[in-house]
Amino acid sequence: MKPIVQISLDLTNIDEALETAALALRAGVDWLEAGTPLILAEGLHGVRKLREAFPEIPIVADLKTMDGGYLEAEMMAKAGATHVVVMARAHEETIKVVVQAGADYGVKVMGDNLGCPDMVEGAKRLENLGCDYVIHHIGYDERRGIAAQGLQMPSPMDQLKEVVDAVNVPVQAVGGLTLEQAVRCPEFGAPLVVLGAPLTIDADSFKTADGDLEGSLRLICEKIHAYGEI
Numbered sequence: 119m120k121p122i123v124q125i126s127l128d129l130t131n132i133d134e135a136l137e138t139a140a141l142a143l144r145a146g147v148d149w150l151e152a153g154t155p156l157i158l159a160e161g162l163h164g165v166r167k168l169r170e171a172f173p174e175i176p177i178v179a180d181l182k183t184m185d186g187g188y189l190e191a192e193m194m195a196k197a198g199a200t201h202v203v204v205m206a207r208a209h210e211e212t213i214k215v216v217v218q219a220g221a222d223y224g225v226k227v228m229g230d231n232l233g234c235p236d237m238v239e240g241a242k243r244l245e246n247l248g249c250d251y252v253i254h255h256i257g258y259d260e261r262r263g264i265a266a267q268g269l270q271m272p273s274p275m276d277q278l279k280e281v282v283d284a285v286n287v288p289v290q291a292v293g294g295l296t297l298e299q300a301v302r303c304p305e306f307g308a309p310l311v312v313l314g315a316p317l318t319i320d321a322d323s324f325k326t327a328d329g330d331l332e333g334s335l336r337l338i339c340e341k342i343h344a345y346g347e348i
Contacts, residue, residue, distance in 0.1 A: 119288055119309050119347060119348060120345075120348075121304045121310075121342045121345045121348065122148045122149055122309060122311065123147045123148050123149070123313065123338070123339050123343070124149035124150070124151055124311065124312045124313070125142040125147045125149075125151065125312075125313050125314065126151040126153045126312055126313065126314025127139060127150060127151060127152060127153050127156050127168075128155050128156065128314050129153070129159075130155050130158075130159040130160075131159065131160075132159075132160045132164045132167050135156055135160075135164065135168070136167060136168070136171055138331075139168065139171070139172060140171070140172075141331060141332045141335070142335055145336040146335070146336055146343065147313070147335060147339060148175075149176040149177070150168060150172065150175055150176070150177050151177070151179075151180055151314070152164055152165050152168060152178065152179050153180050154180045154181075154182060157179060157180060162193060162194070165179055165194060165198055165199050166197045168198065169198025169199075176200045176201060177198060177201070178200070178201040178202075178203065178228065179194040179197075179199035179203065180203045181194065181202055182204075182230065182232075183202065183203065183204040183205060183208060183212065183216055184205055184207070184208045184212065185208065185209075186212075187204060187208070187212040187213070187215045187216035187219065188215040188216065188219045190202070190216075191204075191215075191216045191219035191220060191225060192219050192222075192223060194225070195219065195220075195224070195225040196223070200226065201226045201251075202219075202220065202226075202227060202228070203228045203229075203230050203253065204216040204228075204229055204230070204249070205230050205232065205233075206230060206231040206233075206240040206241070206243055206244050207232075207233050207234060207240070210243075210247055213229065213248070213249070214247055214248070217248035220250070226250040226251065227248070227249045227250050227251070228249065228251040228253050228290070229241075229244030229245070229247070229249030229253065230244075230253040230255050231244065231253065231255060232255040232256070232257050232260075237254065237277050237280075237281060238277060238280050238284045241254060241285050241289070245285045245286065249287065250287060251287055251288050251289070251290060252281065252285055252289045253292055254274050254277070254278055254281045254289055254290065254291050254292070255292040255293050256272050256273060256274050256293035256294065257293060258293070260272065261273075261293060273293065273294060273299070274291040274292060274294075275291065275295070275299055278303070278306045278308055279307070282306055282307035282308055288308075288309055288310050289307070289308040289309075289310065290303075290308060290310035290311070290312055291303050291306075291308050291312075292314075300312070300313060300338070301338060304345040304348055305345075307348055309345075311342050313335070313338065
């Protein structure tokens with residue numbers, strides 16, 4: 119597939135999320151993500167508002183589903199989401215029913231390996247259970263907590279190539295990437311590039327980053343889209 123740029127709207131206010139989304143799309147972003155903070159703050163209402171404002175754009179609902187998978191996926195699909203996220207550490211029956219809901223409602227399923235003791239095996243498990251994409255994810259708390267202990271902060275780049283080589287579905291790397299790392303993800307065979315905290319959103323306040331965000335995003339999108347098919 120050709121590289122895709124996704125912006126994670128990790129905001130807690132739908133109006134700001136809509137403004138940021140419009141800016142991002144003008145800059146060349148391909149997919150919008152209703153980030154977990156936005157899902158918690160605005161729920162289905164927030165996804166519906168995004169769908170109303172951007173009727174043709176793919177929308178990822180970052181549910182981080184752990185249980186009740188079919189209903190969560192169904193509700194988000196009906197609200198306008200095109201992609202939902204289920205966790206690798208959920209029971210396999212939960213992953214299966216999310217995949218079934220995806221088939222029933224025409225929604226793609228992204229499986230997230232955050233927190234897996236073996237990240238590569240977690241990715242393979244997600245693919246084997248029917249997920250359309252793998253999110254290779256080092257969590258916010260994990261990164262911050264380990265760094266606070268004076269240890270080296272983990273990065274999704276540490277095992278990205280191993281994860282990409284282990285599965286046949288597209289991979290997305292998430293978790294504290296620098297701009298340079300995010301732009302280079304396609305070089306590692308990971309065509310789904312997500313831009314979010316701290317790249318475009320302030321990681322601590324979850325407010326839109328200061329500065330010329332649109333100009334920066336345009337340059338980033340141009341670099342990522344310049345890669346050929348992966």
